[in-house]
Amino acid sequence: MGRPEADQVRHAAISVLGSGLFYADHLEDALAVREAEVSTLRRFGDSVAGFLVAQGNLANSYSALGRFEQALPLQRDVYLRTLKLSGNQHEETLRAALNYVVSLVNLERFDEAKTLYREIIPIARRVLGESHEITLHSRTSYAQALYSDPDATLDDDREAVTTLEDVERTARRVLGGAHPNMAKIERSLQQAREILHEREGSVKSVCELKKLCSTCSTSQPRSAFSGKQWKAKAAQRRCTQCIDNEAADAYAAAAGGV
Numbered sequence: 001m002g003r004p005e006a007d008q009v010r011h012a013a014i015s016v017l018g019s020g021l022f023y024a025d026h027l028e029d030a031l032a033v034r035e036a037e038v039s040t041l042r043r044f045g046d047s048v049a050g051f052l053v054a055q056g057n058l059a060n061s062y063s064a065l066g067r068f069e070q071a072l073p074l075q076r077d078v079y080l081r082t083l084k085l086s087g088n089q090h091e092e093t094l095r096a097a098l099n100y101v102v103s104l105v106n107l108e109r110f111d112e113a114k115t116l117y118r119e120i121i122p123i124a125r126r127v128l129g130e131s132h133e134i135t136l137h138s139r140t141s142y143a144q145a146l147y148s149d150p151d152a153t154l155d156d157d158r159e160a161v162t163t164l165e166d167v168e169r170t171a172r173r174v175l176g177g178a179h180p181n182m183a184k185i186e187r188s189l190q191q192a193r194e195i196l197h198e199r200e201g202s203v204k205s206v207c208e209l210k211k212l213c214s215t216c217s218t219s220q221p222r223s224a225f226s227g228k229q230w231k232a233k234a235a236q237r238r239c240t241q242c243i244d245n246e247a248a249d250a251y252a253a254a255a256g257g258v
């Protein structure tokens with residue numbers, strides 16, 4: 001008997017079972033098998049790399065079920081330990097970082113996600129190349145983080161669109177138009193363009209909006225008012241010209257003219 005759970009053949013069978021269930025879409029069953037696998041390896045495992053693969057698979061199971069809060073700490077652990085084991089230029093480190101950062105985006109932790117993307121994307125482009133799936137996926141997800149952030153600026157939206165246009169060109173060349181990932185990239189690009197147009201529209205409508213000056217009673221654009229006056233109540237709002245005229249009149253009166 002001894003330690004039957006440590007038996008490598010048995011472990012390999014469990015691992016295959018977990019993946020089989022996962023890819024057959026039996027996500028809950030796959031999760032249960034993978035939870036058991038990680039807990040066994042935590043007690044009896046003798047290979048760090050093997051443990052990290054099992055923990056990464058468990059995290060994927062949580063993610064596939066939308067349980068990102070549970071996936072995140074596992075993915076962070078896999079990423080940091082792979083980083084320590086293999087350094088920041090290694091494909092497995094970049095893959096682990098990508099799994100972790102995608103969960104950050106899903107949890108709407110956009111600032112952390114964007115910071116990590118800005119760290120890993122230049123490395124992925126240089127080390128793996130522009131057409132590697134990790135590079136393409138990282139850049140697509142980075143663009144999604146840019147335009148999904150409620151605090152996104154017009155520049156963020158523009159960067160998202162240009163990034164996705166570039167990714168789309170590369171992916172079309174490498175994967176071909178019929179590849180299932182193409183549809184995802186195209187959908188993201190369309191969404192980014194819509195959000196950009198919407199935001200450009202709302203910036204434009206503020207520019208085209210006019211407000212009434214209570215002194216000269218003319219409707220004037222934003223540029224005719226100071227920021228404070230533009231926001232003031234209609235009854236008190238005065239254009240810069242009227243304020244300047246009044247100041248000039250007051251000066252002339254004080255100087256003994258008129």
Ligand SMILES: [Zn+2]
Pocket residue numbers: 213214215216217218238239240241242
């Ligand atoms: Zn006025």
